[in-house]
Amino acid sequence: MSAPIRIALADDQALVRSGLKALLAGFDTLAVVLEASDGEALLEALAATPVDVVLSDIRMPGLDGFGLVQALRARGDATPVVLLTTFDEEALPLRAAAAGAQGFLLKDASPEDLLEAITRVAAGETLLAPVSTDPVRARYAYRDQAAPSDTFSEREVAILRLLAGGYSNKEIARAVFLSEGTVKNYVSDILDKLGTRDRTRAVLKAITLRVI
Incomplete structure (x- = not known):
């Protein structure tokens, strides 16, 4: 046992x-x-x-x-x-x-x-949807609702959640035990997949598309 x-x-x-x-x-x-x-x-x-x-x-x-x-x-x-x-x-x-x-x-x-x-x-799972109801989700709705260019890994979703909390790359790196440079690369990949120019737009679109 x-x-x-x-x-x-x-x-x-x-x-x-x-x-x-x-x-x-x-x-x-x-x-x-x-x-x-x-x-x-x-x-x-x-x-x-x-x-x-x-x-x-x-x-x-x-x-x-x-x-x-x-x-x-x-x-x-x-x-x-x-x-x-x-x-x-x-x-x-x-x-x-x-x-x-x-x-x-x-x-x-x-x-x-x-x-x-x-x-x-x-066991490493996440058991909450950051926006569980449509009224809350509507408050964060982003105008661009085109589908992401690729799926998101569990690590990318975790980093998106931390981006939603306003954390810097350095703070995210400490939280997920990665180097700051690696986090920066993850953030760039996330922006590319979502087709957004900055972190704020990425978070809003991720919420709108129910990625987080």
């Missing part, structure tokens, strides 16, 4: 955190090895104890879930993050993707959905 997936858990509500920990303990493939009441505390703990997946509430005092993901990526930590929230707001999946998260779930998701999300992001 393979080792359980090591999880770090962040939620400012002690009862919710305890409940999530108890729920996760019911699966023998998962193990909560770190927990904290805010993003800053979890960020500090993760520096000393690496994990396979971070499970974090979005809305926390101090460093919230979005800030936690951004801080991890800024220091070159690509640990997959699943963000949780009780709020079903149309823009949240977009913000989660832009921050660099791999998953997004509402807290009323079933235990099985949570298990599946953790298992899949631990």
Whole structure:
């Protein structure tokens, strides 16, 4: 039997955190090895104890879930993050993707959905569409809707998500463990495939075409 997936858990509500920990303990493939009441505390703990997946509430005092993901990526930590929230707001999946998260779930998701999300992001998958509803997608619609000249690799999609978050080539390089020059080449290829002249147009078109 393979080792359980090591999880770090962040939620400012002690009862919710305890409940999530108890729920996760019911699966023998998962193990909560770190927990904290805010993003800053979890960020500090993760520096000393690496994990396979971070499970974090979005809305926390101090460093919230979005800030936690951004801080991890800024220091070159690509640990997959699943963000949780009780709020079903149309823009949240977009913000989660832009921050660099791999998953997004509402807290009323079933235990099985949570298990599946953790298992899949631990395996390298991404489980969120940055724009999940048509009203949000329409807000970012780009006039040029011609199909890309080629398909996008998983790495290119990941870089597009970071471009959507406003990250520089240097920051993206740290987040995905590539050289800055390699990221620059990826960005050039992405622009060519989308037929756009700059990063902003590339992101808008990628959202419009549901590439991200």
